[in-house]
Amino acid sequence: MQIVISILAILMYLICTWQIGQRARIRLKGGQVACGRQIALFWIVALILHGGALYLDIVTPTGLNLGVAQALSMVGWLLALIVLISLHNRPVEGLGLILLPFAALTIAIELIFPDTRLILHPENQILAVHVFISLIASSLFVIAALEAVLLWYQDRRLRTHRPGGWLSVLPPLQHTESILFQTLTLGFLLLTAALATGLLFITRFLSMESPQRTVLFIASWVVFGLLLLGRWRLGWRGRVAIRWTLSGFGILIVAYLSTLIFNALTISG
Numbered sequence: 523m524q525i526v527i528s529i530l531a532i533l534m535y536l537i538c539t540w541q542i543g544q545r546a547r548i549r550l551k552g553g554q555v556a557c558g559r560q561i562a563l564f565w566i567v568a569l570i571l572h573g574g575a576l577y578l579d580i581v582t583p584t585g586l587n588l589g590v591a592q593a594l595s596m597v598g599w600l601l602a603l604i605v606l607i608s609l610h611n612r613p614v615e616g617l618g619l620i621l622l623p624f625a626a627l628t629i630a631i632e633l634i635f636p637d638t639r640l641i642l643h644p645e646n647q648i649l650a651v652h653v654f655i656s657l658i659a660s661s662l663f664v665i666a667a668l669e670a671v672l673l674w675y676q677d678r679r680l681r682t683h684r685p686g687g688w689l690s691v692l693p694p695l696q697h698t699e700s701i702l703f704q705t706l707t708l709g710f711l712l713l714t715a716a717l718a719t720g721l722l723f724i725t726r727f728l729s730m731e732s733p734q735r736t737v738l739f740i741a742s743w744v745v746f747g748l749l750l751l752g753r754w755r756l757g758w759r760g761r762v763a764i765r766w767t768l769s770g771f772g773i774l775i776v777a778y779l780s781t782l783i784f785n786a787l788t789i790s791g
Contacts, residue, residue: 539618572595594631672698
């Protein structure tokens with residue numbers, strides 16, 4: 523049942539992407555396009571199917587199935603949902619050409635590389651939820667970093683007076699920036715939840731097994747928190763937002779790399 527629902531969700535995402543591409547080609551040729559209600563309908567159906575497939579994969583009769591594949595699929599679902607909500611008052615349809623195929627890809631990865639990690643014990647379930655939320659938050663920050671790069675590219679093309687080409691298919695700069703901050707806000711909230719649930723396992727959370735990862739996670743949380751505060755109180759945007767986003771993401775990368783190196787040295791030792 524889950525496989526059928528997942529395949530249908532992939533098809534809906536791809537059909538929606540194809541429709542957006544057709545509308546983009548018409549616009550590039552100077553033509554007029556009708557209201558995108560049909561695209562929104564396919565988009566909503568895809569989200570419902572995707573969410574149903576996720577639920578069937580995570581909630582099993584024998585326990586919670588929480589792994590990397592499920593976290594990645596959840597990120598794809600969340601991003602598709604964010605852009606769909608933004609369509610209500612922003613012309614961000616063009617982002618669907620990137621994010622909808624990504625959402626479909628996450629479903630395919632979940633099908634091809636199933637990550638089965640059943641959690642049975644109640645205490646282990648809480649720990650698993652902590653790890654799962656951390657994975658989703660980190661994945662969202664990866665997407666935010668990619669959005670920041672896209673924002674930098676758009677800004678650079680506009681500053682050099684080269685706005686044409688495929689760039690014209692994407693939403694205006696301010697709307698891309700808005701999606702970036704929505705992604706950052708959601709990632710920050712999930713990272714906050716991950717740190718909060720980590721406190722329930724204070725011994726492991728502050729253990730010497732991976733202290734550098736804990737400190738760097740907190741450092742990235744501070745960076746993203748200051749960025750969102752600066753956006754709210756000082757109106758930070760553009761290149762300032764790009765620099766802070768990539769700085770916070772860089773700290774996360776260092777956290778993961780240091781953990782991998784530490785684990786490798788521990789195993790070799």
